[in-house]
Amino acid sequence: MKPIRKAIFPVAGLGTRFLPATKAMPKEMLTVVDRPLIQHVVDEAREAGIEHMIFVTGRNKGVIEDHFDKQYELEATLKERNKTTELELLAADTPAAGMTSFTRQQQPLGLGHAVWCARDIVGNEPFAVVLPDVLVLNEPGCLKQMVEAYSKQKDKANIIAVEEVPMDRVHMYGIVGVGKEAGPSMPITRMVEKPKREDAPSNLSITGRYILQPEIFDILENQQTGAGGEIQLTDAMITLSKSQPFYAVKFEGRSYDCGSKLGFLTANVAYALNRKDIAGELRAELQQLLG
Ligand code: UTP
Numbered sequence: 001m002k003p004i005r006k007a008i009f010p011v012a013g014l015g016t017r018f019l020p021a022t023k024a025m026p027k028e029m030l031t032v033v034d035r036p037l038i039q040h041v042v043d044e045a046r047e048a049g050i051e052h053m054i055f056v057t058g059r060n061k062g063v064i065e066d067h068f069d070k071q072y073e074l075e076a077t078l079k080e081r082n083k084t085t086e087l088e089l090l091a092a093d094t095p096a097a098g099m100t101s102f103t104r105q106q107q108p109l110g111l112g113h114a115v116w117c118a119r120d121i122v123g124n125e126p127f128a129v130v131l132p133d134v135l136v137l138n139e140p141g142c143l144k145q146m147v148e149a150y151s152k153q154k155d156k157a158n159i160i161a162v163e164e165v166p167m168d169r170v171h172m173y174g175i176v177g178v179g180k181e182a183g184p185s186m187p188i189t190r191m192v193e194k195p196k197r198e199d200a201p202s203n204l205s206i207t208g209r210y211i212l213q214p215e216i217f218d219i220l221e222n223q224q225t226g227a228g229g230e231i232q233l234t235d236a237m238i239t240l241s242k243s244q245p246f247y248a249v250k251f252e253g254r255s256y257d258c259g260s261k262l263g264f265l266t267a268n269v270a271y272a273l274n275r276k277d278i279a280g281e282l283r284a285e286l287q288q289l290l291g
Contacts (some may be wrong), residue, residue: 009179065102125214160209204248
């Protein structure tokens with residue numbers, strides 16, 4: 001079983017639901033408490049043992065590359081001012097040399113297309129895909145739970161993170177049908193992108209984390225546009241599922257869709273309440289606001 005060493009972070013989307021905030025700034029740099037979304041998911045990937053972070057970027061996304069670089073002037077100033085805690089924080093967050101890659105998706109043609117743009121950097125090995133606008137608050141993190149489930153499967157297994165959603169919202173998500181539970185992973189029998197309530201095989205929605213085999217790239221190469229006129233990763237996974245097993249992992253923890261305003265605001269409150277340094281004061285502020 002080959003280990004999962006590489007993760008793709010697709011960050012080339014337009015973030016239209018967050019305009020005007022995302023006019024000049026990437027959605028993935030919006031902060032939840034004091035860390036950008038993209039840093040939260042890179043932290044999750046590192047915890048899961050991922051070594052190489054691959055970012056699929058687009059126009060206006062250069063600041064993401066800067067975020068993962070050394071900032072010499074800033075570090076020199078912090079040193080002069082004896083700000084050792086901040087210096088240590090920056091050092092801990094900086095990825096190892098040579099372990100980040102940036103490639104471009106020149107046009108936002110869809111998630112499937114963004115993943116395909118990283119095919120050469122991934123090569124012929126299994127890999128993870130992590131959507132930076134989906135945060136999962138839990139220890140261990142969602143990807144670590146998936147890697148553990150993956151290590152218990154046979155070669156060429158694919159894993160998708162799923163969570164339950166209300167039946168009246170299934171039309172908004174990719175939904176999977178599952179067979180009998182075998183440990184923490186359930187064999188996937190069906191995948192449908194945004195089904196009508198009456199056609200949905202379950203209420204288990206695909207939640208922004210995947211472990212995939214490299215054969216997906218050949219399928220994506222010829223993938224036609226699907227829902228929303230975009231090249232959909234789910235459509236390619238449906239094809240791959242005819243020749244390779246797919247498993248759903250119902251992860252521990254709650255996800256926050258930080259691509260939506262409500263999800264983003266809720267994530268900020270949840271993550272802040274999870275932080276010893278500010279939870280107490282924030283709770284008092286919230287109580288006052290809510291009367
Ligand atoms: P979303 O559909 O949630 O992001 O894609 P979006 O398109 O940026 O946002 P809205 O809907 O316009 O508000 C999930 C992730 O996939 C990336 C996005 O950057 C986001 O992190 N993505 C999406 C790409 O990299 N390329 C694409 O063509 C589409």
